[in-house]
Amino acid sequence: xxxxTQPISMDSYEGQEVNITCSxxxxxxxxxxxxxxxxxxxxxxxxxxGYKTKVTNEVASLFIPADRKSSTxxxxxxxxxxxxxxxxxxxxxxxxIIFGKGTRLHILP
Amino acid sequence: xAGVIQSPRHEVTEMGQEVTxxxxxxxxxxxxxxxRQTMMRGLELLIYFNNNVPIDDSGMxxxxxxxxxxxxxxSTLKIQPSEPRDSAVYFCASSLSRGYNEQFFGPGTRLxxx
Numbered sequence: 001x002x003x004x005t006q007p008i009s010m011d012s013y014e015g016q017e018v019n020i021t022c023s024x025x026x027x028x029x030x031x032x033x034x035x036x037x038x039x040x041x042x043x044x045x046x047x048x049x050g051y052k053t054k055v056t057n058e059v060a061s062l063f064i065p066a067d068r069k070s071s072t073x074x075x076x077x078x079x080x081x082x083x084x085x086x087x088x089x090x091x092x093x094x095x096x097i098i099f100g101k102g103t104r105l106h107i108l109p
Numbered sequence: 110x111a112g113v114i115q116s117p118r119h120e121v122t123e124m125g126q127e128v129t130x131x132x133x134x135x136x137x138x139x140x141x142x143x144x145r146q147t148m149m150r151g152l153e154l155l156i157y158f159n160n161n162v163p164i165d166d167s168g169m170x171x172x173x174x175x176x177x178x179x180x181x182x183x184s185t186l187k188i189q190p191s192e193p194r195d196s197a198v199y200f201c202a203s204s205l206s207r208g209y210n211e212q213f214f215g216p217g218t219r220l221x222x223x
Contacts, residue, residue: 032209043113043200043214044152087152093208096165097142099152 004088009104018075020103022088025069031095033064033071036087038102044087048073083107113215115201121221127189130218133182134203142212143176143186144200152200158184159207191222 005023012018024033032051036044048055050062050071061074075082087102114133122128134141142157156166158178166176173192178184188195198219202212 034209034211038152041217043202043217044212045214046211049209049211091209093206093210095208096157096167097154097212099144099154101151 004090004100006086006088006100006103008101009106011106011108012078013108014079015077018078018082018105018107020073020075020086020088020105021070022073023070024088024090027068027090028092030092031068031090032092033062033068034089034091035060035062035073036089036099038085038087040084044099047086078105078107080107080109113201113203113213115199115215115218117218118216119219119221121223122191123223124192125190126222127187128191128195128220128222130186130199130201130220132184132186132201132215134184134201135213136182138203138205138213139181140204140207140210141178141184142202142204143184144202144214145197146200146217147197155186157207164207188220191220193222196220196222 034049035047037047038044048060048062050064052064055062063072085102085104087099116131140159143155146152155168156176161178176186198217200214200217202214204210204212
């Protein structure tokens with residue numbers, strides 16, 4: 001089961017692009033990279049998932065280099081409502097899911 | 110679909126009492142997960158079911174905790190007897206299948222054991 005390492009916390013300002021990087025040096029061939037977002041007093045919510053290169057949806061982009069040992073979640077033009085904890089997970093279809101502590105993102109006005 | 114439904118949303122009980130948390134997964138989802146979240150330990154997976162069968166309960170803290178899934182639309186997490194250190198938010202989640210498939214979380218049950 002690949003371990004992930006991500007910053008404990010980050011601050012940014014409204015309107016900025018925020019990039020959160022996650023390290024997963026031991027990622028296996030059949031592992032996928034998934035990011036979840038958790039607002040206070042709510043359960044986590046799936047944001048994006050990818051295997052390699054770049055994935056984009058209406059919420060975020062996920063950049064994965066060729067070696068797949070890291071990934072970067074990119075949030076374009078953040079607002080105050082993007083203040084949340086962001087979890088990076090690496091798993092395959094048979095893995096038990098481990099959320100870890102995540103990155104606490106605080107958006108300032 | 111109403112999403113994952115959990116009840117109660119809040120529970121306050123005294124040490125030694127039995128606590129039962131309930132979850133209704135999204136219809137058609139085959140996997141169900143129970144998590145516990147505290148400030149100190151973060152979000153921990155307690156147990157998960159696939160097609161109503163417990164697959165991995167290694168996260169269940171001790172014998173005081175038990176979980177059942179009698180059918181595809183209902184699961185319970187029971188703590189007997191409860192202790193103050195069990196105070197946490199308990200989340201239930203469901204997904205189409207286990208592994209990397211997207212999990213949908215319920216609103217959680219905030220448990221306080223006095």
